[in-house]
Amino acid sequence: MKSRRRYIQYIAGIILIACSFTSVADENGAVAVVENFHSSLLNIMKNADSLQFQGRYDTLAPVLESTFDTPLIAQVILSRYWSDLNEEQQDQFVDLFNRLSISTYAYRFDSYSGESFKTTGIEELKRGRLLIKTEMARQNEKPVKFDYLVHQNDGNWYIISVIADGINDISLKRAEYVAIVSDKGFDNLVIEIENKIREMGGPSTNI
Amino acid sequence: MILTRLTPITKISLVLIFIALTTGCATTQTTANGDPDPLEPGNRVFYSINDTLDKALLQPIAETYAEYTPDLVRTAITNFFDNLSYLNVVLNSFLQGKFDQGLSDATRLVFNTTIGLGGLVDVGSHIDLPAHNEDFGQTLAVWGVDQGSYLYIPVQGPNTTRDVTDLATSALTNPITYAAGAILFPLAAINIINKRANLLEATRIRDEAAVDPYVFTREAHLQRREYLIHDGNPPTTGYDDIFDAENGNGSGQSDVLRIE
Numbered sequence: 001m002k003s004r005r006r007y008i009q010y011i012a013g014i015i016l017i018a019c020s021f022t023s024v025a026d027e028n029g030a031v032a033v034v035e036n037f038h039s040s041l042l043n044i045m046k047n048a049d050s051l052q053f054q055g056r057y058d059t060l061a062p063v064l065e066s067t068f069d070t071p072l073i074a075q076v077i078l079s080r081y082w083s084d085l086n087e088e089q090q091d092q093f094v095d096l097f098n099r100l101s102i103s104t105y106a107y108r109f110d111s112y113s114g115e116s117f118k119t120t121g122i123e124e125l126k127r128g129r130l131l132i133k134t135e136m137a138r139q140n141e142k143p144v145k146f147d148y149l150v151h152q153n154d155g156n157w158y159i160i161s162v163i164a165d166g167i168n169d170i171s172l173k174r175a176e177y178v179a180i181v182s183d184k185g186f187d188n189l190v191i192e193i194e195n196k197i198r199e200m201g202g203p204s205t206n207i
Numbered sequence: 208m209i210l211t212r213l214t215p216i217t218k219i220s221l222v223l224i225f226i227a228l229t230t231g232c233a234t235t236q237t238t239a240n241g242d243p244d245p246l247e248p249g250n251r252v253f254y255s256i257n258d259t260l261d262k263a264l265l266q267p268i269a270e271t272y273a274e275y276t277p278d279l280v281r282t283a284i285t286n287f288f289d290n291l292s293y294l295n296v297v298l299n300s301f302l303q304g305k306f307d308q309g310l311s312d313a314t315r316l317v318f319n320t321t322i323g324l325g326g327l328v329d330v331g332s333h334i335d336l337p338a339h340n341e342d343f344g345q346t347l348a349v350w351g352v353d354q355g356s357y358l359y360i361p362v363q364g365p366n367t368t369r370d371v372t373d374l375a376t377s378a379l380t381n382p383i384t385y386a387a388g389a390i391l392f393p394l395a396a397i398n399i400i401n402k403r404a405n406l407l408e409a410t411r412i413r414d415e416a417a418v419d420p421y422v423f424t425r426e427a428h429l430q431r432r433e434y435l436i437h438d439g440n441p442p443t444t445g446y447d448d449i450f451d452a453e454n455g456n457g458s459g460q461s462d463v464l465r466i467e
Contacts, residue, residue, distance in 0.1 A: 126447055147446075166439070196418065
């Protein structure tokens with residue numbers, strides 16, 4: 001009886017240790033995704049002049065496509081209107097939002113003045129999601145907090161939301177896009193976003 | 208008559224209590240259906256007027272000011288006006304029960320006003336007396352008052368029925384309010400132009416990113432207020448609720464697979 005209890009304790013201990021290792025490994029994987037993204041940002045910032053907008057866009061495109069779960073983000077942003085779209089429109093919007101995201105990063109991160117990123121913490125949220133807390137240090141200015149909400153899909157971690165100094169980009173865009181679709185319809189939202197991409201210098205639709 | 212016999216502190220306390228009571232009543236009514244912006248049609252009109260005036264007048268002046276004023280001078284002017292309004296921060300730190308922070312803020316105010324040459328030099332930040340961001344709207348939030356309805360106020364900009372109360376407390380605690388007209392108007396003009404110049408980067412980002420600038424401004428303002436109320440650490444539950452609400456019973460990836 002005593003040996004059986006000890007055996008159960010032993011098994012439970014192994015499971016606990018295995019779980020904690022898995023958890024640490026998972027967290028490391030999630031942090032790596034965010035830190036690799038930051039390395040890519042620093043790369044385009046440091047080489048901003050030689051790359052120009054197009055070079056920064058081309059460098060970031062594969063990084064964002066493998067780092068962000070854009071299909072999920074696009075779906076959440078369109079909220080209740082997502083299910084009103086046919087499959088072609090949904091694909092169109094995912095592509096549109098992807099080009100908007102790449103263009104925005106390529107447009108904004110266009111110079112380097114000694115900025116650096118560091119991971120400051122990890123918080124577990126619901127359904128296995130993690131919040132990776134980071135800071136971008138700037139010379140002679142306050143650091144900017146960037147928090148990344150990440151989730152796992154097919155064993156890989158993806159960013160699904162970025163919060164900069166408390167401003168949640170996905171919530172902000174959702175409020176805007178839902179207002180536009182509600183007032184002017186989906187086609188007008190597409191036109192508005194295409195205009196924004198064009199103004200930044202990004203490419204037009206490639207679907 | 209009775210009010211004239213009261214000390215300034217008593218007057219401020221009475222105003223705060225009155226504001227707190229009336230705001231509490233107002234916010235309960237306006238947020239009953241969960242819509243943060245029930246006054247949207249009127250707000251959009253004021254936003255449009257403000258935006259037109261800003262682009263025609265204030266923004267060009269602020270851009271010229273920013274272009275020709277050395278950074279050192281702009282920093283000193285910003286420090287000066289921040290210091291003038293800092294008594295409001297001290298007061299609200301104490302009202303929120305942050306006594307250590309309140310003492311630090313009061314000390315910072317004294318150091319910056321004296322050693323910092325009337326506030327032109329931010330001495331406090333160099334001697335571990337950092338600037339905090341507190342106001343009466345945040346105090347009411349800490350006391351449990353809901354944000355109420357979003358308000359877009361002519362000239363002043365984005366606000367809420369709860370936070371608008373800070374217009375009174377910040378005016379009462381700012382020495383500029385008590386200055387004579389000959390000093391008040393030029394100081395107020397410099398303050399407005401300098402503040403607008405400090406917001407040029409934020410409005411540039413808005414103009415570049417927003418497809419609906421009114422909604423963009425409202426959402427950014429309300430989120431920023433939450434961030435300040437929680438001193439830079441707002442509850443994280445809202446970040447992923449948005450995904451659960453959309454996808455019902457799972458991570459949402461199953462729904463996404465449907466479209467791939």
